[in-house]
């Protein structure tokens with residue numbers, strides 16, 4: 001993508017800041033982020049002559065003014081924590097549903113070329129099907145998942161009745177540098193790194209054979225740019241399309257760090273999904289073919305967290 005004006009809501013967060021790093025090379029970017037969980041430090045190494053930052057809350061901002069000459073809107077701002085959504089469903093509804101509706105409405109009124117919504121594999125809930133494809137029914141099991149499913153439905157309706165081009169990307173477990181170690185998604189990665197740095201045994205809930213689809217933030221950024229350029233609408237799984245068990249993940253991190261420590265196994269957590277893997281065939285139709293560089297990307301992540309956690 002070149003010489004475009006793009007808006008990124010939630011641009012100071014983990015995924016948003018990586019997307020901005022990529023877009024910043026050739027485009028003008030406006031960020032709308034109230035720093036609820038993100039931080040301006042995430043983009044401190046970028047070229048600020050091509051970045052405008054608006055620290056407004058998406059539910060309060062004058063989005064029509066901000067989107068006036070914007071080509072693409074990447075909508076990532078959200079209450080991203082499942083536990084937070086359980087403790088305060090009204091708040092997650094306000095930011096993730098009302099906020100998304102306001103973003104869509106402004107994008108429609110400003111005639112932006114396309115809106116790309118960050119959705120989540122959480123919309124599927126517990127499922128028997130592995131790998132899971134987009135034809136599977138949605139089954140949200142938390143207020144957070146309800147908000148993501150509703151955001152997708154609004155996107156679909158805005159495309160159908162207002163002709164605003166939209167696309168929703170259902171991310172699986174995203175990992176990479178700058179991730180908040182407290183995030184529930186791939187938080188297991190920074191937790192393992194932290195424990196191993198301290199030469200302590202990390203906890204693994206259950207037998208460690210539960211699997212996840214860990215996808216690097218680099219691939220997710222790529223998916224967003226492909227989604228913007230494509231003329232497709234609808235919902236797309238964005239994972240690596242490969243499953244990794246928690247035991248395998250631990251072994252890999254241990255190897256990268258050169259440690260010889262065993263984990264402690266605890267009782268399985270109630271409600272935890274046993275297996276989650278994306279079928280990414282549909283995403284291939286927008287050109288998404290993630291590189292299988294899992295080990296290298298994991299090593300980069302280990303290096304980043306190690307230097308952060310040591311300092």
Ligand SMILES: NC(=O)c1ccc[n+]([C@@H]2O[C@H](COP(=O)([O-])OP(=O)(O)OC[C@H]3O[C@@H](n4cnc5c(N)ncnc54)[C@H](O)[C@@H]3O)[C@@H](O)[C@H]2O)c1
Pocket residue numbers: 009010011012013014015016032033034035036037038039056057058059075076077078079080095099118119120121170171172173174175180183185186
């Ligand atoms: N990280 C993952 O594995 C993952 C998986 C599935 C979906 N997602 C989705 O991807 C998107 C980005 O996630 P992330 O991991 O970068 O999370 P993050 O918490 O790092 O980023 C979210 C950003 O939104 C901002 N924000 C929150 N409320 C806001 C508001 N009211 N107004 C303006 N800004 C607000 C935060 O300050 C933060 O910078 C989210 O929509 C999340 O639900 C992430």
